[in-house]
Amino acid sequence: MSAADRIVGAVTDHSRLAIAVMLVLTVIVGAGAGAVEQESSLDQFQSDTPEADASEYIDANFASGPENVTRVQIIVRGENVLSKGSLVETLEYQQRLRNDPRLNATLFEDPTGGTPPTVGVANLLAQSALQQEIGGELQRTAAEFEQLNETVQVERQALRQNATELRRFSDDVNATSAALRGGLTELQEDPNASATAVFEETNAATPIDLDAGDAATFEQAAAQLRNASTEAERAQAYELGTRGVLEDELTRVQEWAQTLDQRRSDLQAQAQQLEELGAQLQSLRQELEGVRSASLDRQIEAIDSLEEDELKTLIQTVLGGDGGQASEQALRFMPAGEYYETGSTQADATMLLVTQQTEREVAPGGVASQELIDAQLAMQDLGSGSDLEFLVFGSGIITEEINQSMSDSITLVGPLALLFVVVALAVGYRDLLDIVLGVLGIAAVLVWTFGFMGWAGIDFNQIFIAVPVLLIGLSIDYAIHIFMRHREERFEMGNGALRQSMRVALGGVGIALALVTATTVIGFLSNLVSPVPPIREFGIVSSFGIVAAFLVFGVLTPALKVEIDEFLEARGIDRKKRAIGTGGGRLSQTLKIGSLGAKWSAPVVIVIALLISAGGVYGATQVDTSFSQEDFLAEEPSDWTQNLPEPFAPGEYNAKKNLEYVNERFQRQDAQASILIRGDVAADGTLSSIARAQRDVASRDVTQRLSNGQASIQTPLTVLNDTRERNATVAAIVSDADTDGDGIPDENLTAVYDALFETNPQNAGAVLARGDDGEYTAARLVVDLKGTASGVETTEQLRDVAADVEGDGLTAIATGQTILFEIIQDQLLDTVLESLLITLVSVFGFLMIVYRVTDGSATLGFVTLVPVALSVSWILGTMYLFGIPFNVLTGMITSLTVGLGVAYSIHISERYNQELERHDSAWAALDRSVTGTGGALLGSAATTVGGFGTLSIALLPSLQQFGIITGLTIIYAFLASVLVLPSLLVVWTRVIGPAEKLDVPPSADDGPGDTDTVGTAE
Structure with a gap:
């Protein structure tokens, strides 16, 4: 058998x-x-590859903003999201987000104030309006301060001069009074002395010129003194011979002193006003610096107070590229390419970015915690019932x-x-x-x-x-x-x-x-x-x-x-x-x-x-x-499934549709790739190689462009250029290191990088890595990708760029979620x-x-x-x-x-x-x-x-x-x-x-x- x-x-x-x-x-x-546990993270599909190792190296050695945060993209859609009503409604929606107990505990509060928990075009426009308002008031107050300060200085100088003159004149009056008193004493002691002669002699020796009337008064006083029998009569005679003779001069001194006292009082009031203007200037300067952290109530008030023409001008300035850094940031929240014309006051969609704190890092395609899921579902709920449509797109929604x-x-x-x-x-x-x-x-x-x-x-x-x-x-x-x-x-x-x-x-x-x-x-x-x-x-x-x-x-x-x-x-x-x-x-x-x-x-x-x-x-x-x-991501369930009884009836699924919309029109927060450059990145000529790679990346089809046509990339050179425009010290160091005058430092790059880290550590740390010994070990180019760019195109094009960078002791590799998925x-x-x-x-x-x-x-x-x-x-x-x-x-x-x-x-x-x-x-x-x-x-x-x-x-x-x-x-x-x-x-x-x-x-x-x-x- x-x-x-x-x-x-x-x-x-x-x-x-x-x-x-x-x-x-x-x-x-x-x-x-x-x-058995459930796992839905896309990270689980990754294997050990050089690109995955490069991604891990970037996470460990480059600054990527605050730790353990995730960003949620909320697409705001409507007939015109740039109208005053829509902007105010967007800000009010943010208020609901910040006040709702289901999610406000997850919102990221940056202790430096650099990263607000919610930000979008409405915030940037409100901040620009506040900057204009505060800036105008600051200019007016500064002009008034300067004018009053000049007046106070002139008045203070004149007052000092008048006080000196009064003091000098008062001394002359006192000296003349003493001389007249001496002459009276001489006449009392010498009955034969002539009052007229003594007066003329005294008048010739004193700084005050006395006239005939003064002489008659003096002679009258002399006669009274010689005839006085009592001490009171003698004192009266002396009073007449001195103060009586100098009555006009003494009156002038008194009036002059009163005038100076009034001028001193007025000057003190002006000084007080000047101090108040100075405090007001300081307050306005602080308010201007704190515009980014202005309360939402203040931002709503700023937008609401604008006339339609003022709002249109503001939008054209900020979204037209003339608003400096605010413009560059604002354009990142607007649809790219053909979907928005730069500077237009009309748009059917914009983006709101919400930053949330997490207990652990949520990688692109990773699994969000239940707290994060609940918070992002609350964001959806808070957008319902509004005239605008709020499409929430984040890791919590995807995970859910x-x-x-x-x-x-x-x-x-x-x-x-x-x-x-x-x-x-x-x-x-x-x-x-x-x-x-x-x-x-x-x-x-x-x-x-x-x-x-x-x-x-x-x-x-x-x-x-x-x-x-x-x-x-x-x-x-x-x-x-x-x-x-x-x-x-x-x-x-x-x-x-x-x-x-x-x-x-x-x-x-x-x-x-x-x-x-x-x-x-x-x-x-x-x-x-x-x-x-x-x-x-x-x-x-x-x-x-x-x-x-x-x-x-x-x-x-x-x-x-x-x-x-x-x-x-x-x-x-x-x-x-x-x-x-x-x-x-x-x-x-x-x-x-x-x-x-x-x-x-x-x-x-x-x-x-x-x-x-x-x-x-x-x-x-x-x-x-x-x-x-x-x-x-699930498709929208067929209509017939909606008639199924619980628990068989499926829920609603919008993430895939929203993802396709975001990919087509906006910059995805997780659609980034990096070119990691390792080696002696502080060697002479390295930045020139990076500059060539930067131009190459900017010309590639997969690179995202803002509505103004600018390529959305970040490199050591872009950070350096932005920093030296605002900092004279960095500009001087860059100039000294630029031997051929092309605007790119060629030598002494360690000193250039050190100055960059000292002045702008956050952005510098995003593109440069240095070891514990201070040596610079790596650099990277961060490339924002078009949402519609395929993995094949992205991988091929960025690998070509990386290959061109390699050489002279440098290695380069392209990595990022899109490449890892490819x-x-x-x-x-x-x-x-x-x-x-x-x-x-x-x-x-x-x-x-x-x-x-x-x-x-x-x-x-x-x-x-x-x-x-x-x-x-x-x-x-x-x-x-x-x-x-x-x-x-x-x-x-x-x-x-x-x-x-x-x-x-x-x-x-x-x-x-x-x-x-x-x-x-x-x-x-x-x-x-x-x-x-x-x-x-x-x-x-x-x-x-x-x-x-x-x-x-x-x-x-x-x-x-x-x-x-x-x-x-x-x-x-x-x-x-x-x-x-x-x-x-x-x-x-x-x-x-x-x-x-x-x-x-x-x-x-x-x-x-x-x-x-x-x-x-x-």
């Missing part, structure tokens, strides 16, 4: 033990299913739609695939118990598969949506073959041979199923040569699932069936059912078309198949390859070719060895594989005709075609070989093979095609294409096995033998309707 017979006997004779063992294994393996599309696709496709299989089985089995066993078997296979994924730590990603459908189709294929063969054997053996018929069925079909399992596993495992990690994981998981299907339907379901059937038959319930295609009629006649063709002219059938295949081969060379974010796309094509070659060679060698050992003819393995090779060319030609490219799913179609298709050929070849031994006529053997096994193949093909066909209603385009192509693959494999393989088997029999059986015609009782002698089917 062979090992296979012992295993089959164990299943049928010890069915309860087999059931127990399989259930325990199901529980153990299935326990890992809870650990990809995750939702995977969930919705599984919710839609899974039940529908199962329903289709149940209906197909109901038609084929016409037995509820067999249907239930089949469904339970499928469930067990899925539990095993997802449990294995959990234990192996393999995440569920977009392409794994195909795995359940794939396993459902293949599992039911196993069930149909075993159950149909069991039914055939029961009709032939009679009523009492339940376990015996199952033993014969498993023994007969088991070899074929083992071969099918092995070849299918080979086909799936050929994907291990792919450098794309998810494709390798898909091959591993699918291979395990196929093995699980073989075990479940080779052990568990047969054991369950014999136990249940035995239990029911013991109670008088008949469990015998006829196998598909074995009862005669139209189906049997249809299945015999291939056999009839072989009888008519096998070589002609083969030639026709080869000619069709030649056309397929030509088409195969024309099939495109695709890998892009769009491949993973590399993945190339790897997909390599996967197609390599996996096809490996699968064909491996399956060919495997079948030849197996058939040589089991049947003594290795050539039968070759014949069995030929129809599969033909179907590969047919499916590739169909992909060309339908315009379906190779992507992460359809890229596996060649190995799948071989792995799945060879099953149909194996069943026919194995059955033919068995029937050839049982009958004298090769034609009878052929008829019985295509009607018996062909019927089972038709049933399995119908269910498998139907299962895969349900993928055509999936929401992801790549899944739809995969479902269509895989369904056609099954059809082609079935047609090749029942139409072409019979002719190949006839030729093989004639060449290899036994050729004499071809000369024996089938007997009358060998017809397909003779159920007693129909033989076994697989």
Whole structure:
């Protein structure tokens, strides 16, 4: 007894033990299913390449703005988004964003104030309006300050001069008063002295010129003094002789002093006013510097206060290119190319940029956190109900739609695939118990598969949506073959041979199923040569699932069936059912078309198949390859799906449509590429090389241009030029280093770079890398790409630029998401070719060895594989005709075609070989093979095609294409096995033998309707 017979006997004779063992294994393996996580990041598709290493180097060594932030593009659409009402509405929308608790915690708050959380054209126009308003007030205040300051200085000088003159005059008055007092004392002491003489003598000696009236007053005072008898009378005489004489002068001093006091008071008031103007100037200067951080209320007020003509002038200035740095920044928010005319006051769309803080970096195509997803969904909600349309495009929205599309696709496709299989089985089995066993078997296979994924730590990603459908189709294929063969054997053996018929069925079909399992596993495992990690994981998981299907339907379901059937038959319930295609009629006649063709002219059938295949081969060379974010974004669901009840009704999907709109009209935030230059980038002449590369990049078709025609690129030279225009020190250093006067520093670049980093560290760090020792190790050119630029064009053009930079100790490489995706796309094509070659060679060698050992003819393995090779060319030609490219799913179609298709050929070849031994006529053997096994193949093909066909209603385009192509693959494999393989088997029999059986015609009782002698089917 062979090992296979012992295993089959164990299943049928010890069915309860087999059931127990399989259930325990199901529980153990299935326990890992809870650990399966979902992964939708496109980063998982990247492999180790020089370009990927360069991208990682850039992330680690160049400044890319604040850490752990992501930017959301919100497209604002309306009749005219530059009207006053639209601008104000856009600013009010930003207020709602900043105030909403669902997302304001995620908004990035730059401590330096350099990066506002929300910014767009409305903000820049408002800021420009504020700059004009504040700038005008600043000019007026500065002029008033200068004028008043000049007046104060003049008045202060005049006041000082007048005070000096007053002091001098006051001293003269005091000196004259003292002299007059002395003269009076002299007259008192000398009665004979002449008052007139003393006055004239005093007048001649003092600085004040006294007149005759003053002389008369003096003489009167002298007389009073000589006649005074009391001290009071003498004091009165002295008062008259001094102050009385100098009365006019003293009055002048008093008035003069009062005038000076008033002027001092006025000057103090002017000084106070001047101080207030100075403070106002300082405040205005600070307000002007803080315009970028002006509150949204202030910005709304600034826009709202403008007259229509003022607003139009402002727009023409800022968006016309005359607004300096504000203009360059504003134009980045406007549609590019033909969609906006520079300086126009009319536009139907503009862009708003929202910066969010994240816990970890979100790479382009990466997965956003749930907090980020919720925040960006809130952005969509806050835009509803407005006269303007706000299209939110960010990593959170992309992640949400990809995750939702995977969930919705599984919710839609899974039940529908199962329903289709149940209906197909109901038609084929016409037995509820067999249907239930089949469904339970499928469930067990899925539990095993997802449990294995959990234990192996393999995440569920977009392409794994195909795995359940794939396993459902293949599992039911196993069930149909075993159950149909069991039914055939029961009709032939009679009523009492339940376990015996199952033993014969498993023994007969088991070899074929083992071969099918092995070849299918080979086909799936050929994907291990792919450098794309998810494709390798898909091959591993699918291979395990196929093995699980073989075990479940080779052990568990047969054991369950014999136990249940035995239990029911013991109670008088008949469990015998006829196998598909074995009862005669139209189906049997249809299945015999291939056999009839072989009888008519096998070589002609083969030639026709080869000619069709030649056309397929030509088409195969024309099939495109695709890998892009769009491949993973759902299409808008068909209208009929909107009428489905929950939870089957799919959600709304706008990301793909919005992405196409952004690609066509705006600069994508993640559509950038870099040319990384490594080596001694501070060597003399390096900037000249960079300048040539900069001009080259600017002239390339893939480079994004603003609406004013300027190429959107950033290089060390662009940063240097921008910086030296604003900083005289940098300008002087650049001038000294520019030996030939072309505006590009030629030598002493280390000093140039040092000055650049000191003055503009953020922008300098974005294009220059330096080590801990201060040595400059790399530079890069950052290129904004057109959204419509293809990966092929981008990669070719930027690689050409990089190649021109290399030399003189410098290396250059082009990298970026678009280029990395193009590399993945190339790897997909390599996967197609390599996996096809490996699968064909491996399956060919495997079948030849197996058939040589089991049947003594290795050539039968070759014949069995030929129809599969033909179907590969047919499916590739169909992909060309339908315009379906190779992507992460359809890229596996060649190995799948071989792995799945060879099953149909194996069943026919194995059955033919068995029937050839049982009958004298090769034609009878052929008829019985295509009607018996062909019927089972038709049933399995119908269910498998139907299962895969349900993928055509999936929401992801790549899944739809995969479902269509895989369904056609099954059809082609079935047609090749029942139409072409019979002719190949006839030729093989004639060449290899036994050729004499071809000369024996089938007997009358060998017809397909003779159920007693129909033989076994697989």
